[in-house]
């Protein structure tokens with residue numbers, strides 16, 4: 001694929017070439033009840049196809065983060081089914097979970113960088129844990145840092161970076177596995193409006209390279225300006241799923 005094409009990134013051509021893009025995410029009648037009884041998601045049906053850019057919106061507590069956690073199997077659906085790339089996550093063995101997660105890049109509000117490691121090392125670490133050799137890791141890290149515009153900051157520690165640069169480091173780390181799906185939970189939540197736009201532009205560029213992007217956000221201005229698909233949750237239910245939509249319902 002175009003994103004990080006290079007040795008070891010062979011992948012079959014996207015099914016999109018042959019017709020309707022295939023579902024990357026498929027939820028069927030999903031309910032999530034947390035221990036203690038809180039129902040965070042109710043009867044959620046959702047299909048997201050390869051190459052889409054989708055915003056998940058809704059008030060605090062609506063279930064946005066819970067939905068994203070189900071997709072990386074941080075949480076398991078209480079009822080219903082969650083499929084990623086045709087794999088039923090409930091049927092995954094413990095050993096298979098890391099393999100599925102490796103195809104998904106995750107980005108969070110609080111960056112989650114290793115504080116004692118440089119930008120370069122933070123990104124490299126994501127590959128080291130897979131057992132990849134240093135020789136193969138180095139060019140991949142260099143390439144992804146160039147993609148997010150952090151080549152000059154490669155040797156700096158997270159504390160020596162601005163918030164936007166920290167988030168770009170986290171995005172580089174998410175991309176270094178050459179994921180087909182990026183899941184971002186309020187990635188601009190800690191950033192001022194101008195820097196938020198920079199991060200959004202970067203995610204849009206990544207999407208243009210063929211990566212499906214699913215992003216939970218409270219940023220009404222960004223959502224309304226971009227007119228993408230919007231999935232709105234309220235009290236755990238999908239109350240709106242609209243293409244080319246604004247942050248708030250318009251009818």
Ligand SMILES: Nc1ncnc2c1ncn2[C@@H]1O[C@H](COP(=O)(O)OP(=O)(O)OP(=O)(O)O)[C@@H](O)[C@H]1O
Nearest residue numbers: 034035038039040059060061062063064065066067
């Ligand atoms: N681990 C947990 N145990 C019990 N209840 C939880 C847990 N995680 C979330 N909840 C509850 O589930 C509901 C949905 O939470 P979730 O974090 O998915 O909402 P959200 O839409 O992401 O909200 P926010 O916009 O504030 O991030 C909330 O009522 C929350 O308190």
Ligand SMILES: [Mg+2]
Nearest residue numbers: 064065066185
């Ligand atoms: Mg949340």
